[in-house]
Amino acid sequence: MLLRLVIRDFVIVDRLDLEFSAGFGALTGETGAGKSILVDALSLALGERADATVVRTGSEKAEVSAEFEVAPGSALADWLAANDFDTDTCILRRVVDAGGRSRAYLNGAAATLGQLREAADFLADIHGQNAHHSLLRTDAQRALLDEYAGAHVGALVREVGDLYAAWKKLREARQAAEQDVAATARERELIEWQVKELSVLAFEPQQWQEIEHEQRRLAHAASLLEASDAALAVLDDGDAAALEALQHASGRLTELTTYDAAIGDAAQLFESALIQLEEAALALRRYRDRLDLDPARLSELDARIDAVTQMARKHRTTAEELPDVLARLVARLAELTLAADPEALAACERQSEAAYRKVAERLSKERMRAAQALTAAVSAAMQELAMVGGCFEVALTPLAEGVSYGLESVEFLVTANTGQPLRPMAKVASGGELSRIGLALQVIASQSHAAGTLIFDEVDVGIGGRVAEIVGQMLKQLGAERQVLCVTHLPQVAARADWQWSIAKETQGSGTVSRVTPLDANGRIEEVARMLGGVKITETTRKHAREMLNF
Numbered sequence: 001m002l003l004r005l006v007i008r009d010f011v012i013v014d015r016l017d018l019e020f021s022a023g024f025g026a027l028t029g030e031t032g033a034g035k036s037i038l039v040d041a042l043s044l045a046l047g048e049r050a051d052a053t054v055v056r057t058g059s060e061k062a063e064v065s066a067e068f069e070v071a072p073g074s075a076l077a078d079w080l081a082a083n084d085f086d087t088d089t090c091i092l093r094r095v096v097d098a099g100g101r102s103r104a105y106l107n108g109a110a111a112t113l114g115q116l117r118e119a120a121d122f123l124a125d126i127h128g129q130n131a132h133h134s135l136l137r138t139d140a141q142r143a144l145l146d147e148y149a150g151a152h153v154g155a156l157v158r159e160v161g162d163l164y165a166a167w168k169k170l171r172e173a174r175q176a177a178e179q180d181v182a183a184t185a186r187e188r189e190l191i192e193w194q195v196k197e198l199s200v201l202a203f204e205p206q207q208w209q210e211i212e213h214e215q216r217r218l219a220h221a222a223s224l225l226e227a228s229d230a231a232l233a234v235l236d237d238g239d240a241a242a243l244e245a246l247q248h249a250s251g252r253l254t255e256l257t258t259y260d261a262a263i264g265d266a267a268q269l270f271e272s273a274l275i276q277l278e279e280a281a282l283a284l285r286r287y288r289d290r291l292d293l294d295p296a297r298l299s300e301l302d303a304r305i306d307a308v309t310q311m312a313r314k315h316r317t318t319a320e321e322l323p324d325v326l327a328r329l330v331a332r333l334a335e336l337t338l339a340a341d342p343e344a345l346a347a348c349e350r351q352s353e354a355a356y357r358k359v360a361e362r363l364s365k366e367r368m369r370a371a372q373a374l375t376a377a378v379s380a381a382m383q384e385l386a387m388v389g390g391c392f393e394v395a396l397t398p399l400a401e402g403v404s405y406g407l408e409s410v411e412f413l414v415t416a417n418t419g420q421p422l423r424p425m426a427k428v429a430s431g432g433e434l435s436r437i438g439l440a441l442q443v444i445a446s447q448s449h450a451a452g453t454l455i456f457d458e459v460d461v462g463i464g465g466r467v468a469e470i471v472g473q474m475l476k477q478l479g480a481e482r483q484v485l486c487v488t489h490l491p492q493v494a495a496r497a498d499w500q501w502s503i504a505k506e507t508q509g510s511g512t513v514s515r516v517t518p519l520d521a522n523g524r525i526e527e528v529a530r531m532l533g534g535v536k537i538t539e540t541t542r543k544h545a546r547e548m549l550n551f
Contacts, residue, residue: 023498024479047116389418472496
């Protein structure tokens with residue numbers, strides 16, 4: 001669950017440090033007070049995109065940090081460990097500067113937005129304002145059904161998409177092969193020649209480095225030998241060789257230390273230098289004895305380097321990348337070889353289609369099971385939400401050819417009254433009915449979501465009275481299992497909360513800031529009374545508020 005939210009210079013929030021409780025919490029306040037800004041700030045921490053507009057006017061940057069509880073051995077703990085993050089806690093942090101640049105952190109370490117979003121799947125599920133309108137789209141309806149069906153169905157959806165892409169690629173290859181056999185044959189002939197040419201070259205990157213090193217050494221062998229001989233002549237081999245004179249001088253200095261110890265430091269340094277010079281002379285002799293002048297070998301290496309360089313230039317790449325070029329050509333040749341045999345290509349296409357349909361049929365069974373459960377749950381919720389006689393159904397229509405998301409389309413059908421036929425939700429439901437059905441769908445779907453925190457941002461727009469009280473009961477029940485946060489204008493919903501915060505705007509200097517006040521029992525009575533009575537709050541209104549709160 002969400003433990004703490006820290007906000008700095010975000011929109012109209014200057015500084016907020018909020019600590020959250022378990023259960024169902026209501027966030028209330030006047031319209032425009034900034035209630036949804038808290039949800040926006042949390043969304044930012046969970047990986048939503050941001051720009052410079054989130055930075056409070058006059059500030060250099062906006063910063064949001066959200067801390068969540070991590071249960072030992074949970075899926076979240078496993079994900080954190082797999083991604084090399086500390087598993088004791090989960091703190092997501094975002095910093096956005098005035099130029100719009102954003103940085104993300106997870107448990108103090110730099111993270112990508114993708115990692116924040118992956119973590120968010122385990123942490124929170126946010127339902128925004130008017131989210132029910134998106135449910136008029138069939139793609140959103142399919143996504144909600146798949147989410148309700150469980151994480152394993154999401155994995156099946158991704159697998160079906162991958163298999164469909166592979167099948168589609170083979171189908172396009174077979175069609176192309178049938179349409180232009182001559183062009184395929186010409187390309188295959190060219191690539192066969194290129195593969196043979198590269199294979200004969202037998203280039204290996206490791207040997208290439210060794211060849212270049214040997215070629216440089218042989219190319220400069222004369223200079224290396226001349227320099228070695230010159231150095232040896234100065235040290236030991238020439239008429240005026242220095243080593244003998246230096247050895248004599250070193251011996252004299254060592255003898256003189258008997259008369260004056262002060263000369264000992266100089267004598268030791270002299271002796272050390274002499275030893276290094278003697279070792280240098282020995283090393284030069286060994287190097288000179290190994291160094292050879294081999295024009296034939298140099299010519300061979302020059303030819304090899306020239307051949308490799310020419311081949312790299314021909315393929316417009318570097319010598320080191322020639323093996324990758326060969327691998328790509330071999331792969332393309334395999335494709336063209338298959339394309340040259342339409343029957344073999346068609347057989348591969350059939351195999352790919354069979355693999356797709358096998359997994360897609362598993363997905364269809366899971367969707368059918370979830371559709372039946374969702375149909376029953378939403379139909380039952382409609383009766384509670386003052387839509388007695390209404391009915392909801394998830395319709396799965398088979399698609400003979402199959403598509404990237406499976407073998408069926410998904411559409412939500414609804415009837416608001418007894419005896420009326422089921423029709424697409426977008427064509428039947430009124431604004432108020434759509435709000436209620438959408439809220440029921442979100443609450444029911446959230447029950448199957450892995451996230452421990454559920455946030456509803458004014459999802460109760462368009463309802464009131466008895467229906468609002470039922471919605472409050474639904475959120476209260478949900479709060480017994482998860483942490484639920486709800487931004488609401490409805491006193492019937494707020495009264496059902498386990499705890500409540502009041503959010504208001506204040507004028508500070510020349511600007512406006514948002515303030516959050518946790519409410520005690522008296523504070524909740526006053527706030528619910530305000531929500532009931534508007535500007536003027538009477539004792540009667542307060543009494544009504546106490547009754548709603550059971551205080």
